[in-house]
Amino acid sequence: MNRRMKAGAAGESPAPDSSDTTTGPRTTIADQVDDAPGPFGMYPWLLIGYSAFAEVVSGRARPVWASGPLLAIYAGLLVTAIWYGFRRGQGDRLAVTLLAAAGVDAFVLVGWFAHGMSALMPTLALGCGVVIPWGRRPWAAMIITPLSVVAGLLAWVRGASAGDALGTWYGTLISGFVIAMFLRLFGAIRELREAREELARTAVSEERLRFARDLHDLLGHTLSVMVVKAQAARKLAARDAELTARQAADIEEIGRDALRQVRLAVSGYRGRGLAAEIDGARTALRDAGITATVRQEGTPLPEEADALLGWAVREGVTNVIRHSGAETCEIAVVRQDGAAVLSVRDDGRGAPAPSGTSQGNGLRGLVERISGSEGRLEAGPADGGGYRLTITLPLKESIS
Secondary structure (H helix, E strand, C coil): CHHHHHHHHCCCCCCCCCCCCCCCCCCCHHHHCCCCCCHHHHHHHHHHHHHHHHHHHCCCCCCHHHHHHHHHHHHHHHHHHHHHHHHHCCCCHHHHHHHHHHHHHHHHHHHHCCHHHHHHHHHHHHHHHHHCCCCCCCHHHHHHHHHHHHHHHHHHHCCCCHHHHHHHHHHHHHHHHHHHHHHHHHHHHHHHHHHHHHHHHHHHHHHHHHHHHHHHHHHHHHHHHHHHHHHHHHHHCCCCHHHHHHHHHHHHHHHHHHHHHHHHHHCCCCCCCHHHHHHHHHHHHHHCCCEEEEEECCCCCCHHHHHHHHHHHHHHHHHHHHHHCCCEEEEEEEEECCEEEEEEEECCCCCCCCCCCCCCHHHHHHHHHHHHCCCEEEEEECCCCCEEEEEEEECCHHHC
């Protein structure tokens, strides 16, 4: 995934529909998701064709001087096709060509050396599942299905019993479909991860828009009133000193109130509190595919402490969605020993504790706000895995 993002930053064009098997750049399987399997994870599956090798070693596939080299060529072609299918992407022209050549070799072996070589057909279908893309058109299914039918019929014509022919058909069909769906599942995982990241970016953008709208609503009317009163004071200054003083006092009072509201808005106090932020966190986590657990204990908090912890919930949950890769997140708020304690814990990959200049802007701003209220912030790996953000906020008279 990182390689795809770097390519996009360099101005490369995005990959076209993977249903095109001949032209255009492709996304490799390894790029689709960080933990996608590689060719070496697929090669052990080729052992399902061991009985064809046994036919050659035992001398039943006569003449051995012909069956041995043909089988070696088939194995080399198939292994190389799978390698390029992973490294260059499904639908790569060279990989498809090598797979087609392996298919011709396999049919020669089955047709010439009887049904004992039919064990090669499931391995050929496996190669199709790796190399042939499954995009808007299910090319893999369109090739594997008739291949399995032909493999079963050919085995039956060359002397296999009806049961063995049926087994050849089913083994070929299921081998190809299992691998094709297996790799398609990894593609779906990649899309889900990208969707989670997009949800996080959208949440950040919406929050920025909300904050800008709040500041506009807050300051637009207030500053307009201050301008009007300043103009009136300037006109009255030479005629009525008392009325001018009242206008100046109004300007001062309006300015102080605007400053207070701006501070509250910047601190996250305006319009939202802990309960609202927890509700929003539940929704955001659910949309990101993360199970949320909320635990609240104790009496209601003072207004400013409630709003400050609400801001902390927002920052903590945003980091969980954007960076953790978690499946569950627990939010706990308790009152103990004259303080409010907020804990946001996830079971994700963890992250370094926010200290010094390594912490992000959100957590850095949160540290500043918590420090202003004589609070304490702790963040780092949690016991048993994951990441924990803990905020302890004294409930003093000054913030009640």
